Amino acid sequence: MISLIIASANPEYLKKLKDNIAQTIGVQYELLITDNKNQKKGLSQMYNEAASLAKFELLCFMHEDIEYMTYGWGRILIDTFASRTIGLLGVAGSTYKSLTPSMWVADGILGDPVRVNMIQHFKYTSVSPIQHRINPLKEQLSQVTTIDGVWMCMPRYVFEQHRFDEELLPGFHGYDLDLSLQIVGSYPIYVTHEILISHFSEGNPGRDWMDTILKVHQKHLAKLPLNYAKLPQPIMRTSEKNALKVLLLDLRRLGYSLPFRLAIMHRFKFYKVLSVIEFIKFYHKILFNKLVQKKTGNYKISNEAIPNEIIC
Incomplete structure (x- = not known):
C-alpha cells in the first residue's frame, strides 16, 4: 500500500x-x-x-x-x-x-x-x-x-x-x-x-x-514569489521587505562579504516586489553600514569568492 x-x-x-x-x-x-x-x-x-x-x-x-x-x-x-x-x-x-x-x-x-x-x-x-x-x-x-x-x-x-x-x-x-x-x-x-x-x-x-537555499531560489527564480495566500500588493511588499532584512542579517552573521550581499540583491531581482526607491534605500543602507564599520575599526570582510551564478 x-x-x-x-x-x-x-x-x-x-x-x-x-x-x-x-x-x-x-x-x-x-x-x-x-x-x-x-x-x-x-x-x-x-x-x-x-x-x-x-x-x-x-x-x-x-x-x-x-x-x-x-x-x-x-x-x-x-x-x-x-x-x-x-x-x-x-x-x-x-x-x-x-x-x-x-x-x-x-x-x-x-x-x-x-x-x-x-x-x-x-x-x-x-x-x-x-x-x-x-x-x-x-x-x-x-x-x-x-x-x-x-x-x-x-x-x-x-x-x-x-x-x-x-x-x-x-x-x-x-x-x-x-x-x-x-x-x-x-x-x-x-x-x-x-x-x-x-x-x-x-x-x-x-x-x-x-x-544551498540560494542555489534553489536561483533555479526557480522565474516563478517566485508564489502568493497562494492572496496577499494584497502592499502586504506582499512589506512582507518581502521584512524577509529581506532577515536574509541580509543572516548573510552578515554567517560571514558573507559586502560584495556578495550587494550582488544578492541584484541577482534575486527584489525590484520585482519593492519599489525602485525602496530597493535603492536597502542597497545604500548595506553599503553605508559597512563603510561606517570600516571607519570605526570594526570592518571585517570574508574572503569567499562570489560564485559565478550570483555575480550580476
Whole structure:
C-alpha cells in the first residue's frame, strides 16, 4: 500500500520509528531504508535510489527522528490521495513563498501563511516542546506552495516526473524546497491536518544550508514569489521587505562579504516586489553600514569568492 523511505544515521532513532510505524500505520507497507551513517551520498541521491525500488504507488519520505501520534494514519493517507489529485503532501507548509531566499517559509511574511500539524521538540536549545496546530480555516487539507521535508508523501507517477535534483543538491539541504517548487503549478501541494507527528529536532542552518537555499531560489527564480495566500500588493511588499532584512542579517552573521550581499540583491531581482526607491534605500543602507564599520575599526570582510551564478 505505502512505501516508506528513510535515510538513517542513528540506529536508536530508527528502531523507535520502526516500532512506532508498526503500531500506528494500520495498513500494509514496506520500509526502504538507506544507511546514511557512513555513506558519502547526498540525501537527494539516496531518496531517488530508494524510491526507484518501491513496489507501492504511494511514496513517503521521512526523517527518522519523528513519532506518529495518529493511529491509523496509513488509511487516512490512502483515502486522502484517493479523494483528489495531490502532487505532494506534508504536515508543515506555507501558502506564500517569498521571492526572498528562505526555507519553506520566510520570517516576516504577513497574513499568517503557515499551515502546520506537528509537535516540535528542540535538540539544540532548552525550549519545551511546542504543539503547532496552525489551521486558521479549520480545513482537513490546506493548499500550500511549499512544505517541510520532515515528512513528505507523493504518488509514484509524480516522483517519476519530479525526482530529487541530485546534481544541484549533493548534500543534505534544500531538497524539500526544490521538490515543492518543481511540483507546484503542475500538481497541487497540501498540508494535512489529520495526521499528527512529533519531530525531535529543529533546524540548525549554517553556511552550507544558506549556499544551498540560494542555489534553489536561483533555479526557480522565474516563478517566485508564489502568493497562494492572496496577499494584497502592499502586504506582499512589506512582507518581502521584512524577509529581506532577515536574509541580509543572516548573510552578515554567517560571514558573507559586502560584495556578495550587494550582488544578492541584484541577482534575486527584489525590484520585482519593492519599489525602485525602496530597493535603492536597502542597497545604500548595506553599503553605508559597512563603510561606517570600516571607519570605526570594526570592518571585517570574508574572503569567499562570489560564485559565478550570483555575480550580476
